[in-house]
Amino acid sequence: MTTRSRVLKSTVRPATIDEAETLRVGPGAKLFDMRRLRFLDDLPVVLEHNRLPLALCPALAETDFSKASLFATLRSGEPPQFPRVADYSVEARQADDTERELLEINDATPVLLAHQLAFNQDGRPLELTLAIYRGDRYRFRGSITS
Template sequence: MAYSDTPSFPKGLLSDDALPRYVQVAARLWDDISARGARAGDRLPSERSLATRYEVSRETLRAALAELAGRGLLESAAARGWFVAESGEAVRLTGGHTVEGFADYALKHGLAVRSQVLESGTRPATVDEAETLRIGPGAALFEMRRLRFLDDLVVVLEHNRVPLTLCPALADTDFTAASLYATLRGADPAQLPRVADYSVEARQPEARERDLLEIKDGTPVLVAEQLSFNQDGRPLELTVQVYRGDRYRFRASITD
């Protein structure tokens, strides 16, 4: 299968300089791969040479590679590097094969995403968290709270919890720019959220939420709780998102 047989990135959206740097690099890299007409199984240049070519850090380059891997376009092999995916199953962010993250949503709609990290670190998991994430009580847990913005408008207060064993690099990653899902995929492409248990309810904001989300009137918040699983059914991430009710719309398809 040639590169040209695999879906390319949407034109126009990914050329926007306001989008995350790693997304821009991913688009440029895939355009270059496609232009060369390489085929499935072809090996990419080393990460060092790619980082030099695109004038980015190794961290940004790895996030870009993980983004392409998450779409099914690339795959990695331990100690051998990166290759064009053999399966031919490309996963688009707009498709139904993965759980869509906040950055994915922004990309799909051509919006500039920005994050402000409020808290980030590791701690022992509580008994309830351990039961939910299927880890031992007291196991190392990465925890982060962020404000997420679209086109510089605050939209959501997000609380993420991930077992640290899935990706030790989480503790040292700057998530003001990096994507949580792309970082997970960079550590192991198999750690792609495939399905999720999701619930949402409306309520009045608490005082801190009102302040952080810049709510000045009676606008309610929508609270979404999500537990994401990988392709093997293992829990990956527990997330609570508090959205401004006037800047978020929940849609779902119900099937039997």
């Protein structure tokens, strides 16, 4: 399958108090904030909202993510960032009007909201993401160990 992204928004802005607490940065610290629509074979699959502390990878602000990979940019950054583990939760709900339009939903197809907090090689929060998937184009599989 061919993948591509359409960047809807890409900016640097101050972290809110909630974001700062989650990402363990100071309130008002610079965050890279990106919203993009991701496709597989020209079919919209997911609407993503990524937030990352800019100090961990200043190159984020200068990268064209319609062509570049977010994780490849992190790995090649100075200093390199290696996502190692993430807290992840998924829930279903109906799409709002904007999500229906962007994800090309014309019926009662639900969306799946995936909340993710990824941590780097040092155990530091690296990326806070909300991904909104078309319910008919996404399946989550995982392994549970004890």
